[in-house]
Amino acid sequence: MVIRTEGLSYSFGSQQVVKSLSLQVPEGSIYGFLGPNGAGKTTTIKMLLNLLKTDEGSIFVFEKELQTNRIAILSEIGSLIEQPAIYAHMSGRENLLNRAMLLGVDDARVDEMLALVKLSNAAGKKAGQYSLGMKQRLGIALALLSNPKLLILDEPTNGLDPNGIIEIRELLVRLTRDHKKTVFISSHLLGEIEKMATHVGIINNGELLFQGDIKDLEAISQPMIYIETDNVVDAANLLQRNRYEVANVNNDSLTVPYISKQQMGTVNGLLNQNGITVFAINKQHKDLENLFLSITKSN
Template sequence: MDYIITTDQLTKKYKDFTSVNNVSLHIRKGSIYGFLGPNGAGKSTTMKMLLGLTASTKGSFTIDGKHFPGDRLAILKEIGSFIESPSYYANLTGRENLDIIRRILGLPEETVEDALGLVGLTEFGSRLAKKYSLGMKQRLGLAGALLGRPPILILDEPTNGLDPSGIHEIRNLVKSLPSLYHCTILISSHMLSEIELMADDIGILNHGNLLFEGSMAELRQSALQAGFAADNLEDMFLSMIDKDNADRKQRAKL
């Protein structure tokens, strides 16, 4: 199997609290990997470790054959990221906002127009960011992640706060990207129905532990074997989380 991202026992502890606990991920090159879990499960922390935004307590990871932390800068050059709500200079245009990122990254000027085109904002590139709708701001955030067409995208809740129309827009855009330029996407979302429509593989975290990793078909098979409803991703996800929480309570009593 051709994996572009692997983690080995990746762990993050804060004093007496373990946010991410011995997580080993295997993300296939060219796939969309849906990273799921309740609030506080450790998804954002895992993503931030992959981006070097927070240090791991234990474990390691490899991205496109490069090992962290020795190859940190080389790794970061291959990743475009959208973490939480992106920030903008409100009094600059969308194009000017992207140009600032482009200069920081040392990319050619034409990458700005390319990114605007990928997210469908070319005709709005000269509009001030403060006049963008929420959906357009999210697309501008994605354009920032897409500058230079990095081979890997890490997207944390890219549809957060959007109306159904905006969610549909972002989902179709994300779903199209691997075939557009052969990238790999790690995406987290609480919109399980959206992940079901776009993801090739699924990873499910709860209390920092990886409960499941595999394809949608493998998740359905696992759910059926456990006696869970397997009609949709939401049912399977909730059943798995509920069982894990019940098992935790039971162990705590012993």
């Protein structure tokens, strides 16, 4: 295990924000740390980086205890916490050069990182003038600068446009697949995590609701087919007669559990052939709220 915590707890005053957390992050994984805002994700991450002193429990990173091996462990971690911490009066390159100096990293690596996050052209511009997406990318470059074994990223796709999100996702997949890195990434978007994570931990109100392989999660967070038609009642009856389970019927839409693309096509054809006009049909993921309900039910 790259990260292993046991009974990790933290309180702000009398309010307990992290409750007896036991994380298991295997080597080479992309571990998606999923939870709504305020669930305790950032607090947990700050404890993993020794920025917050743990009230209770222990943290092992690379199978070494964090408190007693702080510097050795931190030298193998690259991190991005909340919004990227960037000196606005310095250029993007200067921000990286400053960090390279502190980490004892070769200056050549700075240009490599700028190219990697596609900031080479804006390298000389003051970082204060960067867009949010550019700042986020610079933050990722800063995290990757020391070529760390473990990347801890707190909501790294915040503020990125769809292209930027895809690029980051591909980069993280590449890092774990080709360079044997481990990535611990937090997010409040289930769809985001499902697209790249190999392992998932779900936290709500400071408690770990679920932890395991992404496949185990998929079993719980079954996607649905969302159908908008002119006649919802007839459509629901027709589908049920054809042995489809209709999960939800609303005024102008209904949902059916998703199995495969073929099945989605068959459902569409069936409705059309029976004179029901389909306005829209698409695959939908459960939102976090519904996922929490499913997890609580399955427990």
